[in-house]
Amino acid sequence: MFDKFKLKSKAGNVPKADPPFRKGQSLDKKQIYRSRQNFGVNFGGCFVLEKWIFHDIFPEGTDCELQAVKKLIKDKGAKEAQQKFEDHWSNFISDxxxxxxxxxxxxxxxxxxxxxxxxxxxxxxxxxxxxYASVYKNAWNILKKKFIEPAGQRNISVLIDIHGLPGGANGADHSGEQPGGGKATFWDNEEYQLLMCDLFEFVAKDLSNVENIAGIQIVNEAEFANDPKKQARYYGAVISSIRSHDKGVPIIISDGWWPDQWVKWVQSTQGNGTIGVVVDAHCYRCFSDDDKKKAPPQIISDLDKDLLTNLTQDGKGVDFMVGEYSCVLDGDSWNRDGANDKRDDLVIQYGRKELDLFNKRANFGSYFWTFKFQSGNGGEWDFKTMVDKGAINPPKSLSAGAGNLDEKLKGNLEAHSNYWNQQNSHEKYEHYRYEDGFRTAWQDASEFAKFDGSKLGRIEAWKAARVAEHISAKGDSKHIWEWYQGFDKGLEEFSAAS
Incomplete structure (x- = not known):
């Protein structure tokens, strides 16, 4: 009972996040890492073992990490088990x-x-x-030394994803504790959830001064809940815990396979400001019975209508990412309508369609599953293979010096003003707000582009902070929508000019 009260207390007042930039100051790399649109990939099978990705570390008869470490210690002793794990982590990725x-x-x-x-x-x-904790005593330091540091040296950010929670946030083997098909007990255990609040306080504090952290993910693939009050309580409690040490880092939550459920929660929780949350949606079209009944061309066509659609207020105020996706379709799909004969072309179409939609609808970016396999390549699960095939292409780099702001603004402001003045000639519009939004967006986009051609990604959080500045300087109004239209158009025109 005490745990439930303590958890509820932590979750009761979710704090606002700090703005993603400092007013009146140039952007620094840390701010860009936290808010650019990412073209990313997962390091699956590294720190959270998955047998189908890297199998050698699994003793015979084991199928999840808990079973593997337990049997390794029994067979080889704790020291040798520790060395085997550390060798796996340290050698996972080379220069x-x-x-x-x-x-x-x-x-x-x-x-x-x-x-x-x-x-x-x-x-x-x-x-x-x-x-078995002794086996992992150097894992966190290896993460920082062998992964976060070399990534930063190449202007690559790291998204810290606490994938495995005690008891499991879902019943799959990637929770680390069960070989699959088990019960997720995390959501019914307040003690586990409070333990995670403490864990995330440490993570936030320890990494708060690390430049290239893109965000902290507090759960992976939370199981679906028609009434998600337990998930919401956990999210609120952990957000509060993280914000006690880092008021600005993006915090990633799972969409629980129902994106709009969490659009509503974020919108109602943050009001007009931002709590700095990004909602993670995973895009797989190879698991459900419904998808297995479809031929690949239909799956590709249906992405338009079934990926991050039908969101409350079009998802206003909520930033999304796709934390996992692949180019894999089920064998039943490939056996339909002669699709297997055109497999290479259809895989390319599928991957490109996914990326096109992600870039439009998941503004924080996307992360392919997965980077590498122990044996050869993983085909349509394999990032390098799909990049080499041309199915997965990075978005274009933007150029800070492209286009002419004043020229683009003039034409767009005239079009905006003429359109609305014709709609209602008696209305006293405030078209200067459109101009202010357009200029702000163009200038921000240009600052991002100076860093490796980056693109502003966490747009909703960014807009919330910029419009607050605008209102502070020029007052609120029923015509504040003109600022939003100007900002959106400014981003669009800058990207088109690059």
Whole structure:
């Protein structure tokens, strides 16, 4: 009962996030890392073991990480188990890999982690990993030294994804604790949730001064809930915990396979400001029975209407990312309508269609699943293979010096003013707000473009902060919508000019 009261208290007043920039000052790299649109990839099978990706570290008869570490310790002893794990992490990615990522314009990597690896296993008390924590005593430092530092040297950010939660946020083996098909017990255990609040306080504090952290993900693939009050309570409590040490870092939550559910929650929780949350939606079209009944061309066509659509107020105020996707379709789909004979072309069409929609609807970016496999390549699960095939292409780099702001503004402001004046000649519009929004967006976009051709991505949080500045300087109005229209058009025109 005490745990429930403490958790509810933490969740009761979700704090606003700091603006993603400092008023009147130039942007620094840290701010850009936290708000640019990312072309990214997951490091699946690294810190959270998955047998189908890297199998050698799994002793015979084991299928999830808990089983693997338990049997390794039993068979080889804790020291040898620790060494085997550390060798796996340390050798997972080479300098050549990092350089390949940089050369192919990857801007961010999402690194799945288990709660058992944070701060040397200090957050395992009362969990199934408590007896094996010693194996993980160097995991957090290896993450920082072997992953975060070399990424930063190449202007690549890292998304910290606490993928495995105690008891599991879902019943799959990637929770680390069960071999699949089990029950997710995390949501019914307030003690586990409070443990995660402590864990995320540490993560936020320890990484608060690290420049190239794109965000902190507090759950992966939360199981669907028709009434998500337990998830909402956990989200609120962890957001409050993180904000006690870092008021600006993006915090990523799961959409629980129902994006609009969390659009409504974010909108109602933050009001007119921002709580600095990004909603993570995963895009797979190879698992459901419904998708298996479709031929690939239909799946490709249907993406338009079933990916991040039908959102309350068109998702106003809510930033999205796609934390996982692939180019994989089920064998049943490939066996329909002769699709297998055109597989290469259809894979390319599918991947390009996904990226096109992600870039429009998931403004914080997307992360392919996954980067590498122990044996050969993973085909349509394999990032390098799909990049080489041309199915996955980075978005174009933007140029800070492209286009002429005043020239573009003049034509767009005239078109905007003429249109609305004709709609109602008696209305006293405030077209200067449109101009202010347009100029602000263009200038911000130009600042992002100076850093490796980056594009402003976390647009909703950015707009909330910029419009607050505008209102502070020029007052609120029923015509504030003109500022928003100007800002959106400014971003669009800058991108088109680059």
């Amino acid at each position: 050549n890999d990092w350089n390949w990522l940089k050369d192919h314009k990857v801007t961010s990597v999402r690194i799945p982690l288990g709660y058992w690896e944070v701060d040397g296993g200090k957050y395992t008390k009362g969990t199934k990993f408590a007896s």
